[in-house]
Amino acid sequence: MRVAQARRFVISDHPLPWLLPLVAILLVFTVYPLIYNIWLSFHEFVPRRRALEFVGTENWVQLWNDTRFWQSLVITFTYFAIALVFELVLGMAIALLLDSDGFGFGFLRGVLTMTLVIPPAIVGMMYLLMEDPQFGVISYLLQSIGLLNSNNPILATASTALAGVLVAEIWQWTPFMVLIFLAGLRALPPEPYEAAMIDGASSFQIFRRITLPMMSKVIAIAVLVRGIDLFRVFDYVFVMTSGGPGASTYSLSLYAWQQTFSFVKWGYGATLSLVTLVIILVIANLFIRIAKVRW
Amino acid sequence: MNGSFSTRMLRTIAAWVVVAIFFFPIYYWTSVAFKHGNDIFNRPPKLFAFTPTFDNFQKVFGISLGSGGITVTPGGGNFYMAPRVWDSIVIATLSTVLAVAIATLAAYALSRMNFRGRHSFVGWVLSTRMMPPVAVAVPMFFIYKNFGLIDTYTGMVLIHALMNLPLAVLLMKSFFDDIPSEIDESAIVDGASRFMIFRRIVLPMAKGGIAATAVLCFIFSWTEFLFALTLTTTSLKTVPVVSSTFVTSIGTAWGNMAALGAASIIPAFIFILLVQKHLVRGLTMGSLKQ
Numbered sequence: 170m171r172v173a174q175a176r177r178f179v180i181s182d183h184p185l186p187w188l189l190p191l192v193a194i195l196l197v198f199t200v201y202p203l204i205y206n207i208w209l210s211f212h213e214f215v216p217r218r219r220a221l222e223f224v225g226t227e228n229w230v231q232l233w234n235d236t237r238f239w240q241s242l243v244i245t246f247t248y249f250a251i252a253l254v255f256e257l258v259l260g261m262a263i264a265l266l267l268d269s270d271g272f273g274f275g276f277l278r279g280v281l282t283m284t285l286v287i288p289p290a291i292v293g294m295m296y297l298l299m300e301d302p303q304f305g306v307i308s309y310l311l312q313s314i315g316l317l318n319s320n321n322p323i324l325a326t327a328s329t330a331l332a333g334v335l336v337a338e339i340w341q342w343t344p345f346m347v348l349i350f351l352a353g354l355r356a357l358p359p360e361p362y363e364a365a366m367i368d369g370a371s372s373f374q375i376f377r378r379i380t381l382p383m384m385s386k387v388i389a390i391a392v393l394v395r396g397i398d399l400f401r402v403f404d405y406v407f408v409m410t411s412g413g414p415g416a417s418t419y420s421l422s423l424y425a426w427q428q429t430f431s432f433v434k435w436g437y438g439a440t441l442s443l444v445t446l447v448i449i450l451v452i453a454n455l456f457i458r459i460a461k462v463r464w
Numbered sequence: 465m466n467g468s469f470s471t472r473m474l475r476t477i478a479a480w481v482v483v484a485i486f487f488f489p490i491y492y493w494t495s496v497a498f499k500h501g502n503d504i505f506n507r508p509p510k511l512f513a514f515t516p517t518f519d520n521f522q523k524v525f526g527i528s529l530g531s532g533g534i535t536v537t538p539g540g541g542n543f544y545m546a547p548r549v550w551d552s553i554v555i556a557t558l559s560t561v562l563a564v565a566i567a568t569l570a571a572y573a574l575s576r577m578n579f580r581g582r583h584s585f586v587g588w589v590l591s592t593r594m595m596p597p598v599a600v601a602v603p604m605f606f607i608y609k610n611f612g613l614i615d616t617y618t619g620m621v622l623i624h625a626l627m628n629l630p631l632a633v634l635l636m637k638s639f640f641d642d643i644p645s646e647i648d649e650s651a652i653v654d655g656a657s658r659f660m661i662f663r664r665i666v667l668p669m670a671k672g673g674i675a676a677t678a679v680l681c682f683i684f685s686w687t688e689f690l691f692a693l694t695l696t697t698t699s700l701k702t703v704p705v706v707s708s709t710f711v712t713s714i715g716t717a718w719g720n721m722a723a724l725g726a727a728s729i730i731p732a733f734i735f736i737l738l739v740q741k742h743l744v745r746g747l748t749m750g751s752l753k754q
Contacts, residue, residue, distance in 0.1 A: 182577060182658055183577075184573040184574075184577045184579045184582075187569045187570055187572060187573035187577070188569075188570050188573055188574075188585075190565075190566045190569060190570070191566050191567070191569070191570035191589075191629065191633065194566065194622075194625070194626055194629065195588075195589070195592055195626070195629065198600065198604070198622070198623070198626040199592045199595055199600065199626070201603070201607075202599065202600045202602075202603035202604060203599070205603035205606075205607075206599060206602065206603055209602075209603070263482055266475065266478055266479050266482060267479055267483075269475065269479075271472065271475075271476055272476075273476070273479075273480075274479065277479055277480065277483045279737065279740070280483050280486070280487055281483060281486060282733070282736055282737070282740070282743065283487070283490060283729065283733055284486065284490070285683075285736070285747075286683050286686075286687070286729060286732035286733050286735075286736050287490075287687070287725070287728065287729050287732075288686065288687035288688075288689065288703060288704035288707070288728060289687060289689060289704070290687075290689045290704035290705070290707050290708065291703075291704060291707045291724070291725040291728060294707045294708065294710070294721055294725065295489065295493045295721075295722070295725055296489075297716075298493075298496070298716075298718050298721075298722075299489065299492065303505070303507060304504065304505045304506065304507050304509060305509070306492060306509040306511075309507065309508055309509055313508075340486065340489060343486075344486065345747060348743060348744055348747065349744055349747060349748060349752065351744075352744040352752060353752070387752060390748050390751050390752055391748070394747065394748055394749065397593065397594050400596075401596040401597065401598070403597070403598065403689070403690050404689040404690070404704070407689070407693075407708075408707070408708050421596075422596055422597070422598045422690075425596075425598045425599075425602070426598050426601075426602075426690070426694075429602050429605075430605075430694065435602070438602055439602055439603075442596060442598045442599035442602055443599065445596045445598065445599060446594075446595060446596055446599045449594050449595075449596060450591060450594055453591075453594050454591070462751070463751075464586055464587075464590060464634055464637075464749070464750070464751055
């Protein structure tokens with residue numbers, strides 16, 4: 170009887186049996202870590218006693234007074250903004266260029282897809298080689314046109330290290346924007362363009378007044394999806410600079426990770442990752458509201 | 465907008481130049497994988513004129529190219545990475561199966577059943593996609609330690625499946641939304657149960673979508689770094705994590721590193737070409753259709 174009842178429930182119209190596995194795994198792997206992080210942020214590991222101890226709001230006070238934290242917040246936002254602007258502008262320009270049915274264009278679009286499947290950690294390692302001051306191909310190029318002094322290695326100079334990391338980031342993810350924008354461009358209706366041509370509009374006017382407004386939804390989604398990942402940047406800075414030189418490339422994620430695993434500051438690491446989480450959630454949800462992105 | 469022959473020509477040339485610039489780093493790394501040490505460290509960098517060698521692949525994968533064709537000899541050495549490639553493949557495959565299985569079930573309900581809070585549920589799934597990995601990895605490290613899940617396939621498969629679930633759910637939902645629900649309704653009238661409709665009618669119709677979802681899950685697991693770095697220590701490691709172990713106190717083994725890097729692109733690239741039709745939809749979590 171029981172079995173029959175359970176069976177009827179499982180095959181019924183009730184959504185619960187369908188959603189249960191998903192809910193279970195999301196609860197265990199996202200809600201539990203969240204609660205644990207909150208709990209941990211009021212504790213700290215004491216090496217002397219090899220135990221976690223309650224420290225009250227000490228971690229939060231430390232966070233407020235930690236110049237390294239504020240610095241990493243600025244670095245993360247800088248990284249986020251520069252990468253996003255470059256990827257959007259380059260992505261749109263290349264998408265407009267590749268939006269053609271001419272011979273070979275399909276092949277070119279396929280080649281661009283390649284960058285998306287390489288592990289970012291490996292991309293970081295490879296740019297580390299290409300930006301090596303002695304035998305790196307990018308350094309060599311910049312030195313020979315006089316843009317770079319051989320005494321200033323790109324990744325070991327505080328003023329250029331972030332740019333060195335951003336090159337890898339922008340190289341890998343501009344094609345992401347290109348593919349999304351291309352799909353958007355291809356789906357645009359031809360009529361407004363025909364009307365504009367008859368009215369004698371210039372190509373810049375057409376882009377500004379027709380293409381951009383009609384692409385706004387596509388652009389919003391691209392910004393959201395890429396923006397979330399940009400704010401969590403970890404892989405590139407971890408393998409290319411480990412946050413250095415000094416603290417010039419410390420992202421929030423890297424700082425939180427190092428506090429936990431390199432410096433055994435479990436409580437403070439949890440506090441930092443909580444802050445990262447809250448910032449992303451707030452900004453992303455605000456953006457979804459404002460840009461009216463819907464799933 | 466077609467324009468004259470010369471503008472079309474100009475556009476074609478510009479397109480090839482731009483794509484060549486993006487392709488150049490991949491060419492360069494691949495060339496490093498086939499170089500001897502002194503060619504890698506040459507200044508100016510040698511781009512085309514170098515004597516190719518297979519040594520790096522031999523060291524990293526145990527593959528050697530002799531007169532008798534390709535031979536594979538499992539090697540030892542610090543830079544022998546074939547077992548790590550195997551680890552990556554196992555983790556990516558199993559986590560993909562798990563994520564897609566859970567996601568198709570949930571996505572079907574989200575696409576077909578009307579229940580209170582459905583909209584906020586989708587929002588919740590989406591917001592889990594926003595969690596920074598570091599905020600999950602730190603607590604998970606302590607839990608995994610208690611349950612002995614560090615360095616295990618189980619642990620890595622679970623965490624990668626979790627990471628891919630939001631994407632897989634939203635993507636599968638968009639594919640199910642494409643299938644007209646009249647089909648389900650007429651089957652219900654004929655007396656079929658929900659699960660039977662799901663298994664016999666909807667799943668076969670969504671085959672292409674399932675394949676695209678699976679490929680993306682595989683690639684995201686294949687390229688994932690932070691969880692793999694945090695939740696494995698010695699006996700189990702994925703390809704992205706070992707990439708930084710080529711840095712040693714006596715210098716970096718760039719040739720070996722490049723061999724691993726070049727090889728890591730191939731499987732993922734072949735997969736993604738197979739589902740190119742759905743690629744943009746996948747990259748935008750189902751919100752843009754091609």
